[in-house]
Amino acid sequence: MSYRSMSGCLGLFFAVLALTNTGCVGITTGPSLGIFSIPVPVSPYFQDEAEDKYWIEERYESVPILGPLTAGGPATALDPPSDDEVIRAMERARNFEGGLPFLHEKQWNNVRIVKTKISDYVDPPRFYPLIGPAQLHHAHYKCTVYFTEVTRVGWPVPHKLVNEDAIEVIYIDHNHFHMVGNVDVGKNAPY
Numbered sequence: 103m104s105y106r107s108m109s110g111c112l113g114l115f116f117a118v119l120a121l122t123n124t125g126c127v128g129i130t131t132g133p134s135l136g137i138f139s140i141p142v143p144v145s146p147y148f149q150d151e152a153e154d155k156y157w158i159e160e161r162y163e164s165v166p167i168l169g170p171l172t173a174g175g176p177a178t179a180l181d182p183p184s185d186d187e188v189i190r191a192m193e194r195a196r197n198f199e200g201g202l203p204f205l206h207e208k209q210w211n212n213v214r215i216v217k218t219k220i221s222d223y224v225d226p227p228r229f230y231p232l233i234g235p236a237q238l239h240h241a242h243y244k245c246t247v248y249f250t251e252v253t254r255v256g257w258p259v260p261h262k263l264v265n266e267d268a269i270e271v272i273y274i275d276h277n278h279f280h281m282v283g284n285v286d287v288g289k290n291a292p293y
Contacts, residue, residue: 154190162187167233167279177224179241182217183274188245189213191272204256210268211250218244220273227282235282245272 121137171177183191192198201207220242227237247270253263 158190162190165278167236167281168239170281170283171224171237177222177239179219179222179239179276180278182219183243183245183276185215187274188215188217188247188272191245191274192247192270195272196270201253206256207254209252209254211252213247213249216246216248218246220244224280230279233279233281236279237282239278239280241276243274243276245274246270247272 166180198208200209222241223239225238225240227235230236249268249270251265251268253265255261255263
């Protein structure tokens, strides 16, 4: 083996050794993943997207199972949609993320939300897998959002567009289950 190739191999060996023995990554700390143990920066967009997906699944995508309806009692729905739920539904419907800073930005100002219950009814009892005998309670809401939409365009010609009378209508359904019959939550419960 020539001197030149020997010094190249030795230099490569010391370069790899120096790279793996820097900072938190190294041979002295135990087993190592090598180059895969170096942290990779992640865009805040992806982090925000994951947090929003979790928030929506936890708060708005699940269907609660409530106790049985009492005879002669009110069969009204749960709370109307929250302002947060209406704004998130509107963002998904309009594919809104705020735009690109200094190039094309959108803002919603002076937001006013009017919620109207369209219908509230309970289906007859039936058997649902994994739940058992239950009734599905439907509540449909019409949410009208009045706002001022400001669009700032920064390129190629900087200008600002203001829509003072922007209106958006969002329909939101709130469904939940009511158990039917004598619900056994004692020692004979299947869970």
